[in-house]
Amino acid sequence: MPQTVFAPWENPDEKPLIQFRNVTKKFGDFTAIANLDLDIYAQEFFALLGPSGCGKTTLMRMLAGFEMPTSGKILLGGEDIAAVPPNKRPVNMMFQSYALFPHLSVWDNVAFGLKREGRDKSEIETRVSDMIRLTRLEKFARRKPHQLSGGQRQRVALARSLAKAPKLLLLDEPLGALDRKLREETQFELMDIQEKTGTTFVIVTHDQEEAMTVASRVAVMDEGRLVQVSTPDRIYENPNSVYVADFIGDVNIIEGSANQTGDKVLVNWAEGHSPLVATTAAVLQKDQTCYLAIRPEKIAITAEQPDAANVVQGEILDIGYLGNISTYHVKLPSGHVIKAQSANTRRIARRSFTWEDKVWLSWSDTAAILLER
Amino acid sequence: MRRLVLILVPYLWLIALFLIPFVIVVKISLSDVALARPPYFPQLDLTAGWAGIRTFFSELDFENFTFLTTDDLYWKAYLSSLKIAAISTALTLLIGYPIAYGMASARPEWRATLMMLVILPFWTSFLIRVYSWIGILSQGGLLNTFLLWLGVIDQPLTILNTEIAVYIGIVYTYLPFMILPIYANLEKLDGALIEAAEDLGCSRTSAFWLVTIPLSKSGIIAGCFLVFIPAIGEFVIPSLLGGSQTLMIGKVLYEEFFSNRDWPVASAVAVVLLVILIVPIILFQRNEQKNREASQ
Numbered sequence: 001m002p003q004t005v006f007a008p009w010e011n012p013d014e015k016p017l018i019q020f021r022n023v024t025k026k027f028g029d030f031t032a033i034a035n036l037d038l039d040i041y042a043q044e045f046f047a048l049l050g051p052s053g054c055g056k057t058t059l060m061r062m063l064a065g066f067e068m069p070t071s072g073k074i075l076l077g078g079e080d081i082a083a084v085p086p087n088k089r090p091v092n093m094m095f096q097s098y099a100l101f102p103h104l105s106v107w108d109n110v111a112f113g114l115k116r117e118g119r120d121k122s123e124i125e126t127r128v129s130d131m132i133r134l135t136r137l138e139k140f141a142r143r144k145p146h147q148l149s150g151g152q153r154q155r156v157a158l159a160r161s162l163a164k165a166p167k168l169l170l171l172d173e174p175l176g177a178l179d180r181k182l183r184e185e186t187q188f189e190l191m192d193i194q195e196k197t198g199t200t201f202v203i204v205t206h207d208q209e210e211a212m213t214v215a216s217r218v219a220v221m222d223e224g225r226l227v228q229v230s231t232p233d234r235i236y237e238n239p240n241s242v243y244v245a246d247f248i249g250d251v252n253i254i255e256g257s258a259n260q261t262g263d264k265v266l267v268n269w270a271e272g273h274s275p276l277v278a279t280t281a282a283v284l285q286k287d288q289t290c291y292l293a294i295r296p297e298k299i300a301i302t303a304e305q306p307d308a309a310n311v312v313q314g315e316i317l318d319i320g321y322l323g324n325i326s327t328y329h330v331k332l333p334s335g336h337v338i339k340a341q342s343a344n345t346r347r348i349a350r351r352s353f354t355w356e357d358k359v360w361l362s363w364s365d366t367a368a369i370l371l372e373r
Numbered sequence: 374m375r376r377l378v379l380i381l382v383p384y385l386w387l388i389a390l391f392l393i394p395f396v397i398v399v400k401i402s403l404s405d406v407a408l409a410r411p412p413y414f415p416q417l418d419l420t421a422g423w424a425g426i427r428t429f430f431s432e433l434d435f436e437n438f439t440f441l442t443t444d445d446l447y448w449k450a451y452l453s454s455l456k457i458a459a460i461s462t463a464l465t466l467l468i469g470y471p472i473a474y475g476m477a478s479a480r481p482e483w484r485a486t487l488m489m490l491v492i493l494p495f496w497t498s499f500l501i502r503v504y505s506w507i508g509i510l511s512q513g514g515l516l517n518t519f520l521l522w523l524g525v526i527d528q529p530l531t532i533l534n535t536e537i538a539v540y541i542g543i544v545y546t547y548l549p550f551m552i553l554p555i556y557a558n559l560e561k562l563d564g565a566l567i568e569a570a571e572d573l574g575c576s577r578t579s580a581f582w583l584v585t586i587p588l589s590k591s592g593i594i595a596g597c598f599l600v601f602i603p604a605i606g607e608f609v610i611p612s613l614l615g616g617s618q619t620l621m622i623g624k625v626l627y628e629e630f631f632s633n634r635d636w637p638v639a640s641a642v643a644v645v646l647l648v649i650l651i652v653p654i655i656l657f658q659r660n661e662q663k664n665r666e667a668s669q
Contacts, residue, residue, distance in 0.1 A: 066568055086571045099569035103587045112583075113573030164573065 006216060007231075008041035015078065017042040017168065017200055018063065023072035025058055025224075032058040034224040035072070042167075045194050045201045047211035049247070050221035056204045059221075060170050063202065064093045076168070087116075092166040096173045098157035100145040106156050107132070107141045113164040131159040134193060151182050158190075162197060171203040175210060187213045208248050212236065220244050236295075241373050245293040250327075252299070252338050254292040258284040258370075265370055267292055270334035277309045280370040291371040298367040299340035301328055301359050303352065308362035314338065316357045328353065330361055395647075402640035403433040413636050437641035446625065447642065451649065453620040457536065457611075458604035461543040465600045466593065468544060469551030473592075474585075476552070477559035484560070491549050491556075503542055503613050510538050510614070534616030542610035547603070551596035558592030559585070591664045598657035606646055622646055 008014040016039035025033040032055045040046045048056040061067040062074060065086030073080050081089060092113070100109050110131050114124045132141055135155040145153055154174065161169055174190070175183045191214050194201050205211050211218045212232040219229040220243075228240045239245035242253055254276065256269035265284060266275035269292070278292055305311060312332055320327035321344075328340045340361055353359055407414035415432040418425040441447045476487045494502060509515045510533040517529040532538050562585065570580035586593075608623030615621070622642065629639035 064568075064572060086568070087574045087576055091572075093569070093572045095565050095569055097563065097565050099563065099565035101566060101569070101584060101588075103590075112570070116574035116579070160573070 006043070008044070009039065009217065014041060016040060017044075017077060018202075019073075019075040019078075020059075021073040021075065023062070023069045023074060025055075025062065025067060026070045032224055033062075033069075036224070036226060038219065038226060038229065040200065040202060042200050043198055045191065045203070045214055045216045047215035047218045048202065048204045048221060049208060049211040049218050050206065051247075052206060054221040055224040056206075056221050057172060058224075060093070060172055060202065060204050063168065064091055064170055065089050090167040091170060092161040092164055092168075093170040093172065094157050094161040094174050096176060098145075098153050098177075100153060100156055100160070102145050105142050105144055106137055106148070109145070109156055110159045110163050112160065117164070127163060131163045134162070134196070135159040150177050151186070154178060154186065158193070162193070162199065165197075166199065168200045168202065171201060173205055174203065175205075175207075183210070184213075190214055212248070220247060237369075239293065239369065239371070242291050242293065242371055245369065245371065250296050250339060250341075252292075252294045252296065254294070254336065256290060256292065257287045258290045259286060260284050264365065265290070267370070270332075270336070273312070273334060276368065277365040278368040278370045279365050282370065282372065284370075284372070288372070291373075293369045293371055294338075294363055294367060296327060296339040296341040297325075299338065299361050299363045301330070301340045301342055301353065301361055303357075303359060305360050306362045309365035310368070311360060311362045312338070313358065313360050316353055316355055316359060319353075319355065328359070330359060398640045398643055400433070401636050402437055402638075402644050403435065404637045405432075405434075405436070406635050406637050411636070412634050437637045438645070440638060441641055441645065446620075447622075447645075450620045450622045450625045451645070454605045454607075454622040455649075457539060457543070457619075457621060458601050458607075461540050461547070461604055462597050462601045464540060464544050465547055465551045466597060469548055469596060470555055470593070472548075473552045473555035473559055476556050477562070488556070491552050495549070499546065500609065503546070503610055506538070506542055506545070506614060507533060510541065533614060534619075536615065536619050538614035539611050539619055539621075542614045543600075543604050543607060546610065547600040550599040554595040554599065555589055555592040558589040562588055591660060594660045595657070595664075598653055598660070602650055602653055602657070605650060 018038075018040040020036050020038040023033055023036045024031065036059070048059060050056050058067060062069055065081070065084065068082060074082065076089070076091070101112065104112065107128060111124055111128045114127055119127075132138055135158055137152065137155055137159060140148060140152055140156075145156065148156065154177070158174070161171075171190075175186050178186060187210060190201075194214075201214075203211070203214060212235075215232060217229060218232055218235050220227045220235065222243055228235060228244045230238075235244060235248055239248065245251045246253065254267070254269050256267035256276070259266040259268065259275065260280075260283070263279050263281065265278050265280055267278060267290060268275045276292060284290060300306065300308070305313075314330040314332040316328055317331045317337060318329040320329070323344070325341050325343050328342070330338050330340060332338060338361055401413055404413040404415060406412060415429050417429045421428075472491075476484060476491075479487055507514070511517070512529045512531065512533070514533070516532070517526075520526045521529065532541075566584050566588070567580050570584045571577070575583060606623045606626075607621060608627050611619050611621040611624050612627065615624075626639055626642045626646070629635050629642060633639075
């Protein structure tokens with residue numbers, strides 16, 4: 001039986017768990033969030049991605065109840081939550097600094113929220129030990145936060161925020177303080193826990209790799225606006241703007257003027273060079289300024305002139321050796337520097353190209369994405 | 374070797390300025406009162422050699438300490454001092470904590486100014502500040518004049534020369550010692566902890582009791598000791614603001630020394646006072662030690 005793909009955002013009958021309706025947030029003269037609309041569905045792992053100061057944290061703090069929208073509405077399960085204070089919302093947050101209570105043990109930190117609900121002792125005990133087992137903290141339950149490592153603290157913070165079984169869990173840069181290896185492991189753990197508990201997660205991050213790894217959908221933000229909201233693969237393969245293409249992953253951007261015939265567009269990008277070809281569904285005016293976004297891994301690098309839709313020649317300026325792949329910076333006669341990647345399938349001693357080699361770069365007409373802005 | 378020298382400096386300081394004077398006071402407390410100069414007996418006569426030292430020690434006794442137990446003035450004064458110190462510490466905490474809390478939650482650019490305002494009274498002589506309270510609290514003083522003018526009272530209140538005036542004086546004088554350690558503690562408090570508590574279901578009030586208070590506990594303890602320890606032995610405030618019925622050990626000590634010129638009994642009073650104070654001082658040291666370990 002084929003598994004159904006989890007994509008509630010494509011189902012018009014599905015009711016979103018969270019709805020932002022025309023939400024604006026101002027701090028004095030500064031507009032942190034500008035007229036924003038956004039739907040987040042139950043059981044999603046939703047990532048808010050953007051550079052610092054883009055408003056992603058403000059958006060999250062409004063969900064937690066620490067900030068009030070200046071105008072507009074935020075609905076949770078169809079109800080306006082503006083009047084609900086943070087302690088009454090079915091929303092919990094995992095803080096960037098973890099904000100563990102230093103005077104309480106791991107156990108008491110996790111039990112803190114449950115005790116406030118006035119549940120009976122045995123129930124609290126079961127729930128806390130479940131959470132501690134889920135986050136593999138059994139050995140540390142009696143320790144105080146200052147006796148734990150960064151990764152352990154992160155897990156305590158997660159256990160504490162999950163203990164009350166919130167409808168919505170907010171994660172503010174949850175892995176920012178961990179080193180790379182631990183961060184990657186924890187990303188998969190987070191996904192696992194999200195799947196096990198069925199909680200809706202909203203994660204704020206400035207790390208695009210993290211967002212791509214964990215999220216079912218990613219919202220790319222810039223200056224208080226949503227630039228694109230889509231699945232990680234679409235954000236990567238079909239960015240809707242140069243901003244998104246540039247923010248997510250490595251990309252070559254070539255500016256030119258368009259000359260469309262059918263779904264093919266010829267882009268005049270440099271004088272004395274033949275135009276580059278790309279396919280698009282959009283309709284462009286003649287000589288309209290447009291941008292070609294080409295991912296480095298989609299560009300082939302060869303010594304002989306290949307037979308392809310787009311072929312340019314240049315000289316190797318720099319080689320970035322990353323072990324599994326190498327990134328070549330190739331300078332074209334027009335002055336453009338194009339990044340191309342190739343997998344290092346051979347040992348480095350037998351590498352085909354070196355500095356100042358003349359090489360040919362080529363890519364197909366579907367490899368480049370044509371962007372209007 | 375260098376470490377030894379470094380450790381030696383504070384120890385020499387303590388020996389010269391604390392231990393030696395204290396040994397002298399203990400010695401006087403074991404002597405007898407005499408009409409002489411200095412007004413006690415025996416004197417150590419080193420010219421007589423060993424025999425002199427032996428006679429000197431044989432003349433020392435615990436008579437003065439036994440005397441302290443025979444007259445109930447002394448233990449009443451000790452108890453009364455403890456009571457006054459305890460109540461004024463509680464009052465100082467009650468007033469000081471909200472001030473420290475307000476300072477810590479003020480905007481950062483205001484904090485230095487507020488801190489300055491708390492410390493500012495130290496720039497005037499302590500004695501002058503206590504004297505000025507006489508002008509405020511006396512029958513025809515500022516406070517009574519003001520209250521009469523408001524019409525709240527129609528007879529001037531007797532505040533000066535009562536225990537209330539002593540409480541006002543102690544709370545006023547020692548308030549900064551309570552505010553500063555609590556403020557230092559609250560200022561370090563991460564605001565995210567309060568948000569986390571609220572996020573997990575606390576109201577503002579319960580977040581205060583469950584997070585803010587426990588996390589400022591060491592500041593509260595430090596502040597209480599800094600007020601309690603000097604308040605027990607306080608002499609200037611009860612003698613200037615308190616009446617004849619206000620009994621405090623500092624006052625008794627002063628009178629024994631200067632009115633009765635009974636140095637041996639006065640020294641005995643001082644030694645017993647120190648023994649009483651050693652308990653809270655050790656507790657205070659332990660609290661400080663624990664904080665230092667926790668912050669490492």
